Amino acid sequence: MDETFDFIIVGSGGGSMCAALLMKSVGKEPLILEKTELFGGTTARSGGVMWIPNNRFMAPAGVDDSPDKAMQYMDAVIGDDPTAPGASRARRQTYVTEAPKMLDFLVSQGIKLRRYGYWPDYYDEMPGGSAPGRAVVADLFNANELGEHKKLLRPNFMQVPAMLEEAMPVGHYKTTWKGKRMMVKIGLRAAWAKITGKHWVTAGNALQGRMFQAAIKAKVDMRNKAAVKRLIQDGDGKVTGVVAEIDGKEHNFYARDGVLVNAGGFAHNKAMRAKYQPEVSTEWTNTQPGDTGEMILEMMRIGAAIAQMNEMVGNQMTFPPDNNSGVQVVVQGDAANPHSIVVDQSGTRYMREAGSYMKFCQDMIARHKISPAIPSWIVFDSQYLPKYMLAGSMPGRHKPKSWLESGFLKTADTLEDLAKICEMDAGNLRASIERFNGFARTGKDEDFHRGDRNYDRFLGDPAHKPSPNLGSLEKPPYYAYKVYPGDVGTYGGVVTDTNARVLREDGSVIPGLYATGVSTASVMGRAYPGAGASVGPSFTWGFVAAKHAANVGNIAGAEAA
Numbered sequence: 001m002d003e004t005f006d007f008i009i010v011g012s013g014g015g016s017m018c019a020a021l022l023m024k025s026v027g028k029e030p031l032i033l034e035k036t037e038l039f040g041g042t043t044a045r046s047g048g049v050m051w052i053p054n055n056r057f058m059a060p061a062g063v064d065d066s067p068d069k070a071m072q073y074m075d076a077v078i079g080d081d082p083t084a085p086g087a088s089r090a091r092r093q094t095y096v097t098e099a100p101k102m103l104d105f106l107v108s109q110g111i112k113l114r115r116y117g118y119w120p121d122y123y124d125e126m127p128g129g130s131a132p133g134r135a136v137v138a139d140l141f142n143a144n145e146l147g148e149h150k151k152l153l154r155p156n157f158m159q160v161p162a163m164l165e166e167a168m169p170v171g172h173y174k175t176t177w178k179g180k181r182m183m184v185k186i187g188l189r190a191a192w193a194k195i196t197g198k199h200w201v202t203a204g205n206a207l208q209g210r211m212f213q214a215a216i217k218a219k220v221d222m223r224n225k226a227a228v229k230r231l232i233q234d235g236d237g238k239v240t241g242v243v244a245e246i247d248g249k250e251h252n253f254y255a256r257d258g259v260l261v262n263a264g265g266f267a268h269n270k271a272m273r274a275k276y277q278p279e280v281s282t283e284w285t286n287t288q289p290g291d292t293g294e295m296i297l298e299m300m301r302i303g304a305a306i307a308q309m310n311e312m313v314g315n316q317m318t319f320p321p322d323n324n325s326g327v328q329v330v331v332q333g334d335a336a337n338p339h340s341i342v343v344d345q346s347g348t349r350y351m352r353e354a355g356s357y358m359k360f361c362q363d364m365i366a367r368h369k370i371s372p373a374i375p376s377w378i379v380f381d382s383q384y385l386p387k388y389m390l391a392g393s394m395p396g397r398h399k400p401k402s403w404l405e406s407g408f409l410k411t412a413d414t415l416e417d418l419a420k421i422c423e424m425d426a427g428n429l430r431a432s433i434e435r436f437n438g439f440a441r442t443g444k445d446e447d448f449h450r451g452d453r454n455y456d457r458f459l460g461d462p463a464h465k466p467s468p469n470l471g472s473l474e475k476p477p478y479y480a481y482k483v484y485p486g487d488v489g490t491y492g493g494v495v496t497d498t499n500a501r502v503l504r505e506d507g508s509v510i511p512g513l514y515a516t517g518v519s520t521a522s523v524m525g526r527a528y529p530g531a532g533a534s535v536g537p538s539f540t541w542g543f544v545a546a547k548h549a550a551n552v553g554n555i556a557g558a559e560a561a
Contacts, residue, residue, distance in 0.1 A: 001249070001250075001251045001252065002251075002252045002253075002254065003031075003251070003252075003253050003254070004241075004253075004254040004255075004256065005029050005030060005031040005221070005253065005254070005255055005256070006023060006028040006029045006030060006255065006256045006257045006549075006550075007019070007020075007023050007028060007029075007030040007031070007255060007256075007257050007258060007259075007260065007546065007549055007550070008030070008031050008033065008241060008242055008253050008255040008258075008259045008260070009030055009031065009032045009033070009259075009260045009262060009542075010033055010228045010242065010259065010260065010261045010262060010263045010295055011032075011033075011034060011035075011041060011261065011262040011263035011264060011295070011517070011519075012032050012034040012039040012040060012041050012222065012224075012262075013040070013041025013042060013043045013044075013262050013263075013264060013517055013538060014041065014043035014207075014208075014262070014516075014517060014535050014538030014539050014542070015260075015262045015516040015517050015538040015539050015540070015541060015542025015543070015545075016032055016041070016260070016262045016542060017032070017208075017211040017212065017214070017215045017220070018102065018105075018106065018211065018539045018542045018543050018546075019260055019262075019516075019542035019543065019545055019546040020032055020215055020218075020220045020222075020546075021105075021106075021109050021211075021214055021215060021218055021220070022105065022543055022546040022547065022550070022555060023546050023549075023550060024218040024219075024220060025105075025109070025555065026550050026552050026555070028257065028550055029221070030220055030221070030546075031221045031222075031223070031253060032215070032220060032221070032222040032223070033223055033226040033228055033242070033244050033253070034222065034223065034224045034225075034226060035225070035226060035227035035228065035263075035290050036154075036224065036225070036288070036289065036290040037152070037224050037225055038152055038153065038154040038224070038288075039152050039153060039154065039208070039212055039222060039224060040153055040154035040204070040205070040208035040209075040212065041154070041208070041262075041264060041288060041290075041517075042204075042264060042286075042287045042288045042291060042488070042489055042518075043204050043207065043208050043535055043538065044153065044154035044155070044156060044204045044205055044207075044208040044209075044288075045154060045155070045156055045157060045204055045205075045286065045287070045288055045327070046156075046203065046204040046488060046535060047137075047164060047203045047204060047531065047532075047535075048137060048138055048156075048164075048202075048203040048204030048205070048206060048207035048208070048535065049116065049119075049135050049136070049137055049164070049203075049531040049532035049535060049536075050099075050103070050135070050136045050137075050207075050532040050535050050536035050539060051134050051135060051136075051529060051530045051531060051532035051533045051535075051536040052099045052100060052102075052103050052134055052136045052532070052536050052540075053065060053067070053069075053070030053073075053074075053096050053099060053100070053134050054066055054067055054069075054070055054096070054100050054134075055099070055100050055103050055115070055134060055136055056100065056103060056104055056107070057113075057114060057115035057136065058115065058132075058134070061115060061117075061132075063115075063130070063132045065130060065134065067096050067097065069128045069130075070096045070128060070134075071092065071093060071096055071128070072127045072128030073121065073123075073126060073127065073128030073129050073130070073529065074092045074095075074096070074128075074524075074529060075089070075092070075127075075128075076123070076126040076127045076128060076129075077122075077123050077126055077527045077529045078092065078524060078525040078526075078527050078529070079525070079527075081525055081526065083307070083308070084307065084308050084521065084525035084526055085305075085307050085495050085521060086307055086308055086492075086493075086495055086496070086520060086521025086522050086523055086525065087308075087521075087522065087523055087524060087525030087526075090498050091496075091497070091498055091523050092523060094498040094544065095523050095537060095540055095541075098540050098543060098544050099536060099537075099539075099540045101543070101555070102539055102540045102543040102544075103136060105543065105555055106539075109214050109218075110214060111138070111210050111211065111214060112138060112139040112210060113136055113137065113138055113139070114136070114137060114138075114139060115135070115136055115137075116133065116135035116136065116137050116164065116165055116531070117132075117165055118132055118133060118458070119132075119133035119135040119458065119530070119531050120132070120133050120453070120454040120455040120458050120530075121133055121134065121455065121529060121530040122355065122356040122359075122453075122455050122528060122529060122530050122531075123356075123453070123455075123527075123529065124453055124454045124455055125452070125453055125454075130530075131454045133530060133531070134530055135530065135531045135532055136532070136536075137163070137164060137165075137203075137206075137207070138206040138207040138209075138210050139163075139206065139210075140161065140162075140163060140200045140201070140202055140206055141200070141201050141202075141205070141206040141209040141210050141213075142198045142199060142200060142201075143199045143200075143201045143205070143209055144197065144198060144199045145213060146209065146212065146213055146216070149212065149216060150199075152212075152224065153201075153205065153208065153209055153212055154205075154208070154288060155201075155205060155326075156201060156202065156203050156204050156205035157203070157286070157325070157326075157327040158202050158203050158205075160186055160190065160202070161186065161189045161190050161193055161200035161201075161202065162182070162185075162186040162189070162202055163202060164202065164203055166182045166185060166186060167182070167186070167202070169182045170182050170183050170186070171333055171388065171389045172387075172388070172461050172462070172463065173395075174386065174387045174388070174395045175387055175388075175461050175463040175464070176461070176462060176463050178462075204535075207535075223246070225246065225247075226244045226245070226246045226251075227244060227245045228242045228243070228244045228263070228295065228298075229242075229243050229244065229245055229250065229298075230242065230243040230298060231243075231259065231298055231299070231301075231302055231513070232252065232254070233302060233512075236511070237302075237303075237510065237511065238511040238512040239255075239258065239259050239302070239510060239511065239512035239513040240254055240255060240512060241253050241254035241255050241259065242255075242259060255512070257549040257550060257551075258512045258513065258514055258545075258549040259512060259513055259514065260500075260514040260515065260516065260542065260545050260546070260549070261295050261299060261494075261502075261513070261514070261515040261516075261519050262515070262516045262517045262519060262538065262542060263290075263294075263295035263296075263517075263519050264287065264288070264290060264291040264292075264293075264295075264489070264517065264518055264519060265287070265291055265293060265296070265312075265489050265490030265491070265492075265493060265517075265518035265519065266291065266292065266293025266296060266490050267282065267285040267287040267291045267312070267487060267489055267490050268282050268285065268287065268289060268290075268291050268292045268293075269282070269292045269293035269294075270282050272293045272296075272297075272309075276309040276310050276492070277309075277310055277312060277490070279365045279368060279374060279485070280312065280365075280374075280485055280486075280487065281484075284317055284328065284484050284485065284486035284487065285328070285486060285487050285488070285489075286315065286317075286327050286328050286330070286486065286487070286488050287487070287488060287489050291489065291490075291518075293490075295519055296493050296494060296519055299494045299502060299510075299513070299515065299519075300494070302510065302513075303504045303505070303510060304494040304495070304502050304503070304504065304510060304513075305494065305495040305503050305504055305505045305507075306492065306493060306494055306495065306521065307492060307493075307495050307521040308491060308492035308493075308521040308522060308525065308526065309490075309492035309493070309521075310492065311490070311491035311492050311522070311526050312358075312361070312487040312489065312490045312491050313357075313358055313487055313488045313489045313490075313491055313518075313528065313534055314357055314358045314359075314360060314361020314362060314364075314485050314486070314487055315330050315332070315357045315358075315361065315486045315487055315488045316330065316331050316332055316335060316357060316360050316361060316364075316483050316484070316485065316486065317329060317330055317331065317483070317484050317485075317486030318331050318378075318391050318408075318481055318482060318483050318484065319408070319482075319484070320391050320392065320393075320400070320402075320403055320408050320409075320481075321400075321402045321403065321406045321408055322400065322402050323392070325392075328486055329391050329392040330357075330486070331378065331391055331392075331483060332357050332360070332459065333388070333389060333459060334378055334380075334388070334389070334390060334391065334483075335353040335354065335360070335378055335483070336353060336354035336355075336450075336456065336459035336460050336469055337384065337387075337388045337459075337460060337461055337469070337471075338383075338384075338440070338460065338461055338464045338467070338468070338469060338470060338471020339380050339381055339383045339384040339387075339388075339471035339472065339473055340353070340378055340379065340380040340384055340471075340473070341353060341378075341379055341380075341432065341433065341436050341473065342376050342377065342378055342379075342483065343376060343377050343379055343424065343428075343429060343432055344367055344368075344371050344372060344373035344376050344377075345371070345372040345373060345375075345376070345377070345423070345424060346371050346372070346424060346425050346428050347377075347419055347422075347424035347425045347426070347427075347428035347429030347432060348371065348425075348428045348432055349432040349435075349436060349447070349448075350363070350367050350371075350373070351363040351364070351367070351448060352445070352448035352449060352450045352456075353448075353450055353469075354450050354451065354453075354455075354456035354459050354460060354469045355450075355453065355455060355456055355459075356455075356527075356528050357528070358491075358527070358528035359527075359528070360485075361485035361486070361487070362526075364376055364483075364485045365485055374484065374485060375482035375483055375484045376482070376483050377422055377424070377480045377481070377482060377483070378480065378481055378482075378483050379418070379429070379433070379473065379478065379479070379480045380473060380478070380479050380480075381472075381473040381474060381475050381476065381477075381478050381479070382397070382475045382476060382477055382478075382479075383471065383472075383473075383474075383475050384471075384479070385397045385399075385479070387461070388461070391403075391409075391481060408481060408482075409479060409480075409481050410422055410479065410480045410481065411477050411478065411479045411480075412476075412477060412478055413476045413477050413478075414476065414478070415429055415430050415433060415478055416430070418478045418479075418480055421480075422480050433473050433474075435447070436470075436472075436473065437472040437473060437474055439470055440467070440470040440471050440472040441472065442466070443465075443466030443467040443470060444467075444470075445467075445469075445470060450469050450470065451467040451468065451469035451470055456468075456469050457469065488534075489518045489534060490518055491518060491521075491522045491524075491526075491534070492521050492522070493515070493518060493519045493520040493521055494515050494519065494520050494521065495520070495521050496514070496515050496516075496520050496521070496541070497509065498544075499514075499544060499545070499548040500514045500515065500516055500541040500542075500544045500545035500548065501513065501514055501545075501548070502514065502515050514545035514548070514549060515541075515545075516537070516538050516540075516541035516542045516545060517534075517537075517538035517541070517542075518534060518538070520541070522534065522537065523537050523541075524537065
């Protein structure tokens with residue numbers, strides 16, 4: 001039952017197939033062990049965006065960037081925090097250097113990637129910030145090209161044949177011609193796909209579909225339903241393999257060059273969540289079901305240091321009845337559009353609603369320590385409904401009957417009555433809305449600066465003046481629903497060095513053990529600098545780990561212009 005490979009990779013998310021492809025490119029034999037039935041990890045369920053500074057697509061598009069500018073931005077946003085060792089300045093510098101090389105390597109392997117035309121960094125006003133953005137995505141992918149393997153690719157939350165750049169404007173199809181054009185374009189593509197027998201997938205499904213296809217072509221050994229139970233060490237403490245359970249039996253897999261753990265975080269582990277993130281729930285996550293943290297615990301068992309365990313990639317969510325999509329409903333746009341605000345349970349506005357989803361949830365958790373704010377309320381008026389999507393539904397005044405009957409959507413003709421129904425303080429709610437209405441009329445949020453950033457405006461309605469994000473709440477009836485600090489993954493884990501090697505508490509290396517993705521303490525620390533700030537590092541540190549384990553420097557294709 002024993003088998004030996006050069007490199008064993010635990011999990012099949014973002015960085016796994018990248019590491020495997022690199023190993024294959026230098027003549028090594030990797031093995032990917034995936035505990036669930038489906039390949040792709042949470043990356044396949046995600047937006048599939050990679051935040052890659054100074055990437056190969058920027059200069060040809062006339063977008064200025066450099067390693068120095070990227071470091072300036074990361075330094076400004078992340079800062080120097082001794083409690084976030086995953087984001088040491090040395091690791092940030094390595095990321096800025098290696099991420100573009102990783103991207104070049106993927107392109108050399110035939111992975112069709114492109115720059116997202118305009119997706120601002122989340123703090124684009126900070127030194128080194130990029131308004132056009134550093135986001136990279138995969139082209140649409142015809143999943144039918146996978147043949148019999150198609151059924152093994154984890155599905156995505158988006159089931160429409162549209163690039164993210166095409167789909168995002170659709171939320172404003174009632175107010176913009178661009179939104180209308182994109183709806184028509186997507187509809188025509190869907191019809192043509194049906195006629196021609198194509199199955200276009202997008203976002204993380206396209207990224208991981210392309211990676212899966214490349215790994216299959218490279219003849220990477222990939223095994224599903226293979227749950228790793230233990231790490232194997234020799235007498236000197238070096239990790240030399242893993243024990244995995246397959247069909248109820250334990251198998252020993254030995255590694256000549258090392259083991260890479262990319263098994264996700266602990267979003268679905270109730271005990272770990274209660275210990276490290278007691279304010280949130282395992283019910284509020286959009287990670288894949290296998291994100292249960294046992295590999296973090298196993299690495300801790302052999303002495304790995306952990307850090308940043310109280311952080312997560314927050315994603316504001318709500319829970320309408322009769323949601324059968326298989327994913328939680330993300331409502332970032334609902335809070336960023338005009339005619340809506342967020343208030344705590346007392347009716348007091350306390351945050352900048354538009355902006356980073358991680359910061360949104362951090363603000364909610366911080367507020368909850370002062371005043372009950374989990375959940376908070378998104379409040380809006382009758383101007384909102386006909387224009388914008390709401391809790392995943394298309395624009396329109398009529399919402400599912402179950403929303404009102406279940407109490408999910410609250411409504412009243414006056415703010416006082418709405419406050420009573422939601423058990424808020426009526427005076428606080430009215431004061432919050434009246435003050436916000438004043439900001440909406442001037443187009444300037446003097447309290448929280450909503451709409452000041454390019455990223456805020458990117459999320460809002462470009463047709464609304466004077467601000468894409470600020471619109472009054474003054475036309476009854478009024479509405480409210482609860483919003484929760486959900487997540488798309490935890491953000492802490494084992495501490496790794498600039499070679500992605502796992503470290504002990506004393507800073508020494510556990511030989512033979514590497515880690516990437518959200519199994520690690522993020523290189524982004526306690527911040528989310530831009531779209532893809534978890535997927536990009538997963539790929540990059542997988543690339544770095546494989547290079548180090550294979551003892552190679554420059555990789556063919558990784559130094560492309």
